[in-house]
Amino acid sequence: MIKTVVSEDLPVHERLLIYKNVVGAKGKDGKRICIVTGIHGDELEGQYVCYELLRRLNEQTNELHGQVEVYPAINPLGVDSVTRGIPTFDLDMNRIFPGSPNGHMVENVAHQVVEDLKGADLVIDIHSSNIYLYEVPQARISNIYADKLYPMAEKLNLDFIWIHEAATVLEATIAHSLNSANTPTIVVEMGIGMKITREYGDRLVDGILNLLTDMGVWTGNKPTEVTQPIDSRTGDVSFINASRSGVIISALPHGTRVKKGDTICQLVNTLDGTVQEEVKSPVDGLLFTVRSYPIVYEGSLIARIFRDKE
């Protein structure tokens, strides 16, 4: 059943509308799981997940023993206008939660979205990095919620679970707002902005059904096996930032197991035809983030590598 979560008037003959599709029923003791995506209008990997998950649920509705709610576009103006943020509003939508009824309309929208999601047994907030970086399928969890969320995240068929410090700036995300309101919320990052990576979408849908099975919500088809993710607490993450501005030519795809000294990319000068720098891995490990967008400034993130402690 399609429901309207938010309806706000725009100045000229239009409304900002946020919809969700509610499948199944919570019942008396049933569970409610929410799939959220499209907070950033240029991150589209979640679109495929919404479609494929609903398709599979609709094929076996009798096997669903709870309520699944799918919100494909929390930022509909951004998704429909190829805009990461919300047109007419300067701030990143995922930096204004839990929102406010007394600020800009967008803060009011954020407030309504949080109120609608509160009380769910699980929320999965799907992102796809940005237009610059390619990411392996991974969950990101603040360390203050790790004990609660890790057991669920590890069932999502992901390659990596990154338990990170609770930076204050992240307190304004939807995930933090919901987790602090006792609504368990896992952030999934995978793929890249402005694209759909079908393989990753299929993997995450398998993982969601695997988790729903574990929660007693789903008795339909599920994958026979899921990937056991790497726990970031078993090692550390190295960041590689551009040492100078220029153009990068990638040498390795994301997800590669690299050795110390392997060339990740070349930083070149396209005006004089020279290689400025061979950017090499400082460690052995998993190249879980790699830059796709070729133009870099000094400091631009080129790669992140996870290294096991031993």
Next chain:
Amino acid sequence: MKQTNIFTMKSPFRDDFAIPGYYFGNGEKTVAIVGSMRGDEIQQLFVASQVVKNLTRLEEAGMISKDHGILVIPSANHYSINIHKRFWAMDNTDINRMFPGYDQGETTQRVAAAIFEAVRGYEYGIQLASYYLSGNFVPHVRVMDTGYQDTDDAKAFGLPYVYVYEPKPFDTCVLNYNWQVFETKAFSVYSGSTDTIEKEMAKMTWLSILRFLDSKGIIKHPCHGGYQPYIFNKSSLHTIVSKQAGLFYVQCKVGQQVRQGDILAKILDPYTGETKTLIESPVNGTIFFAHVRPLIHQHSQMFQILEF
């Protein structure tokens, strides 16, 4: 006056990026002033440039104390100013959400780190700030309630209002907060507008900075004492939010005193021109903030009235 480069960087194809700083006096680190950090902060750039101009004249006339040093950074982000973008030209990040910065991190973290390295350790820090919503303010000084703030010093600007506000989570990453954590007495000065030059409010602002410097014995710039400011917090502000969307026809100005029931604006149907909503002041007070764009969304902030 000595000009130094706070930060330099090559771009792939644009001209080199450099952040100049203008240093006056020879003594200890007394006052650091940071102007525009976002590409639409033109009023802030204008005010900072006028401060540089005035300090240059004063230094030539021997009116800057030799015991004090003043650093002015008029702009930290002309890459965005020149292409009409609010945030960083490449990745849309906000320099003023990156403090105290990280010199091995992403580009705007490096820019923030360089700025913070240049401005930390000063006794006073002044940032020419702008609001996250489009609109105009009465010029005022804003002090973050961190436990380190000095409200009495804020009075020395002689602007009509001092707003003491509680930081939100993201404020821990802004310059003002980090200044205070590192024991600089920090003030955000709002000069009215952002992406347009409003001369009267700009002049009021740069004169307030000169007044502050004079009151601290850093410069000699005889002037009137300015306002005895009204110090307030959020509880004194009455926010008016739109119930409907449409064309926004404003009938008042920031700084204007209003009485309960006075008409502040109309929201008009964009096709028929009929008045959908008359916006009345719910209280007696001063219009502290006003939305200025010609369109208004539903449930958006239109005015802040500072209640009498």
